[in-house]
Amino acid sequence: MKLDAKIPAGALPEKWTKYRSTVRLVSPANKRKIDIIVVGTGLAGASAAASLAELGYKVKAFCFQDSPRRAHSIAAQGGINAAKNYQNDGDSVFRLFYDTIKGGDYRAREANVHRLAEVSGSIIDQCVAQGVPFAREYGGLLDNRSFGGTQVSRTFYARGQTGQQLLLGAYSALSRQIEKGQVEMFSRHEMVEVVMVDGKARGIIARDLVSGKLERHSGHAVVIASGGYGNVFYLSTNAMGSNVTAAWKAHKQGALFGNPCFTQIHPTCLPQTGEYQSKLTLMSESLRNDGRVWVPKTKEDAKAIQEGRKKASDIAEADRDYYLERKYPAFGNLVPRDVASRAAKEACDEGRGVAPTGLAVFLDFRDAINRLGKDVISARYGNLFEMYDKITGDNPYETPMKIYPAVHYTMGGLWVDYNLMTTVPGLYAIGEANFSDHGANRLGASALMQGLADGYFVLPYTIGDYLADEIGTGKISTDGDAFVQAEQIVTERQKRLMGIKGKQSVESFHRRLGKIMWEYCGMARNEEGLTKARDMIRALRDEFWSDVRIPGTMEEFNPELDKAGRVADFLELGELMVIDALVRKESCGGHFRLESQTPEGEAKRDDDNFAFVSAWEFNGLEGDPILHQENLEFEAVKLTQRSYK
């Protein structure tokens, strides 16, 4: 297989404009004859489904929740970036492009990222027109803030609920097309297989989660917009249902998987308190604008805090280590996520953590409150402080928050070309489900931007290039062999799962997988641990397939069966992540190989040997996956070692 990213010729700033005006079109009369399946209704899927339907395509959209409005995008808090330069602080398309490439530690494709920056402004316009209530200044114009360590204010936000408001905007556009009959919506449906006909993606098998029945759906193209796979770690900031199943089935049908090991660990999450814990909660990164991160200088003080003998306020100023300010004087508490996360882990590994588990650091607002007053802090973070109080029972106005890094986002995903098509003809991937744009580390407020860019402004154009050849195809029957066989495979798989009748719950396997991933493929990775992890995952997978217990039957509403299918896929993905991490013997962005550090203990990239995207081909579970490399060429930016000192 030869990887062709299909990057258009021409100078970087002109590629998209030129391509957009020359890409093949489908006439309105022909669009009516074309069916498109969109799996997922988050920001990426809902915006794509609505925009494609507006253009005249017939769309079928799927989500596993009870309503498209509940996709995990709803939970995004902080904001969305756009190169509007409304603040006149020198922002530009180039600067957003540059920040994204650099933030991603030079492991993303220039052409895609530049396009992302180019369309970012239109996203804001579109959302405003839909009635998204963005934050505004007293003059009535849109407000911006600086986010995640950038030096310009380009983040648009709607209080702490930006994702919710953007998703409700996309959902409203989707609803309008549902009412018009242009989109047929299938809620509480889970895609469980891609159907291939003559080497092209031609449809899906979906499970109606209420009745348990399998359904066949055909389309001239299939778009995967199923979100990220952070839940492979069990504990993450993702919603409980977030999963890799749709992307994984696509992978097993021939779509290459890009950079699976690139995971983002977010530094400001609530620490775990017990075994029963089901997820971790993100506290917005904006808190680092005013909060100071610290741990006690000595292990003795830390131990006293862990055991409840001392409180934060008992530690004198001189005995506190504001380690981010100490190590990174230029950026201080605002260093990028990966750097902040690793520093927290280091402090806790040294025994200086501040929770009973030893796994937490303080985020302290005392100085900000003294400097600015409680009212200002409350106006900025009131809702976050309340949320913290609600969950932990502690009041952050009086005592510092306790935070710890948690898995938050997956930069890896299905490999796509410039058109956002996977290596399977007719199969597309958008939003967090693809690997595009963020390289080895994503900047804050850039995922919402990417999801909506893909759905509103990129895919509706690029998909025409493929569909122009499909106008004569006609309606695709679901009675053909391919559909019958695909459905049979799914039935067999479910029967096998139900037939195990073992002793352990699905959840317990998921939790154990998460522990392996976190321990060996989390914030710091090395050859020995990864090698061990691979064996452990394989053994766990075998145990799962011989001892999992799924109550109920296949022919009914059965959330345990749904979960079992997802965990079965995580047990396969986990191994691929470990293999990918093993092969990438460099550190970059969120991927930190202990073997590859600078003398100061910072991530050390190896551009000579690793300036490529790893794109993995599925090769059976017994065999080793096959690595393909997309070499990254940089024209517009110069590769430098990131430094936040």
Added chain:
Amino acid sequence: MGKENIGLTLKVWRQKNEADKGHFETYKLSEVSTHASFLEMIDVLNEQLIVEGKDPVAFDHDCREGICGMCSMYINGRAHGPQSATTTCQLHMRHFNDGETITIEPWRAAPFPVIKDLTVDRSAFDQIMAAGGYVSVNTGNAPDGNAMPIPKEDADEAFNAAACIGCGACVAACKNASAMLFVSAKVSQYALLPQGQPERKERVLKMVAKMDELGFGNCTNTGACEAECPKGISITNIARLNREFLSASLTPGH
């Protein structure tokens, strides 16, 4: 508070499917951590049931952060339980006492039929939204985001209404199963913004007609919806909805 672990008796509504009559089942849990969330407590129960070879309790949930609107339990006679402005997933066990009996039921409202146990079908809300809960603007048509300044107070008030998570607690809490708070939140968001003006009248008429068609009851101003709404959606939105509806109905042509 004080105790780290508590013991509980749970009376949980079990109903195999829509057709089943349903009944309460009693379970005992010991050693529930007070740091756990309500849903994590149910997870513990389900783990126990699965290991014992029994059928776990089906319930809706996803984000567990109080924002997706998926969780929906009626706890001790209150939608989302005893804490105000709190979704079930954000409710923590430290608000319960050792030895307490907790009664857990699904949302009960005719337009929300039970699917299984505590899971109900809220697709009626999607239908109301599809009837008019949008601004008709195709992708690509939009003017510059700052072309139209919007007074901050209007934007803020629109936001307050837009914060609705579509959970349905308002309907479950209302003795008439009225969806007025939910509908009024959407109608208000758009009525307060310039973008919503062109379709203002049509929107309210269509959404209200759909709401009636789907069998939601009338509003008799008991205020239960506002009291139980986890997002603090104000009942003044209902007053605005009534005004909007009246003025739209009086417009010639409708």
